[in-house]
Amino acid sequence: MTTVDPRITDLRQRIDALDEQLVAVLAERVAVVREVSRYKTDEASVKAPDRVEQVVAKVRALADGHGLPADLVERLYRLLIAELTAVELACVEERVAGRP
Ligand SMILES: C=C(O[C@@H]1C=C(C(=O)O)C=C[C@H]1O)C(=O)O
Numbered sequence: 898m899t900t901v902d903p904r905i906t907d908l909r910q911r912i913d914a915l916d917e918q919l920v921a922v923l924a925e926r927v928a929v930v931r932e933v934s935r936y937k938t939d940e941a942s943v944k945a946p947d948r949v950e951q952v953v954a955k956v957r958a959l960a961d962g963h964g965l966p967a968d969l970v971e972r973l974y975r976l977l978i979a980e981l982t983a984v985e986l987a988c989v990e991e992r993v994a995g996r997p
Pocket of ligand 1: 930933942943944945946948949952977978981982985
């Protein structure tokens, strides 16, 4: 078996702890987005492109403040929002289809 530098092992433990926090925060964000979808009725309101741009501008500024590449954070958020928009759309369609 290959030995791993103990400094790497320690840093990986920190990464694992941060991943736990990241996934917990992500789960909370997904739950709030699902809740928002309860008050939407159509595709345009689900996609909310103006709001998407507002969120992207905000996280780009936050990334700058933390010394992170804003383009990287924007790409991650656009992917996240696209996935969440699909989840929202499914929730809204299911609700609207279930109406009498
Ligand atoms: C959560 C919303 O719906 C969608 C998801 C967004 C997000 O994940 O931040 C933003 C806009 C919408 O595409 C919203 O309208 O606020």
